[in-house]
Amino acid sequence: MQDARKLLPIQLGTQGRCLVGWLAHRHILVRFDRYDDYGLVVAKTVQYLLYNGLQKQFREFSWTIGFNPKEETSRAFVWISFPNLPPELFAKQSLITVNCLGCW
Incomplete structure (x- = not known):
């Protein structure tokens, strides 16, 4: 576990701190203190950890x-397109804000 705590932040390319600990057999819990680091990690479809000269997927x-931990997990990525979206609305806060002027 000590090796994982040292290697994971470096090999994942995180900028902030991350806490690494056991969650269950063959499962490690990693907590990031920066949302950007979390987004960086989950955006990759495959990760490899280089340990003792071997790549572990x-x-x-x-x-x-x-x-x-005994059930298979699933994950689906979704691409949402907003044609003709004005440039000022590309900010994250604009995209996740709900405007209820047109709500039913």
């Missing part, structure tokens, strides 16, 4: 309250 997913 792993995948990441968001932890949920109902997590069961």
Whole structure:
């Protein structure tokens, strides 16, 4: 575990701190203190950890309250397109803000 705590932040390319600990057999919990680091890690489809000269493949997913290490998890990425969106609305805050003027 000490090796994972040292290697993961470096090999994942995180900028902030991340806490690494055991979650269950063959499952490690990584908590990031920066949202950008979390986004960087989950955006990659395949991750590899270089350890003792060998590349170990792993995948990441968001932890949920109902997590069961014996069940296979699924994840789906969605691409949403906003044709003709004005440039000033490309900011993250603009995209996630709900405007209820046109709500039903």
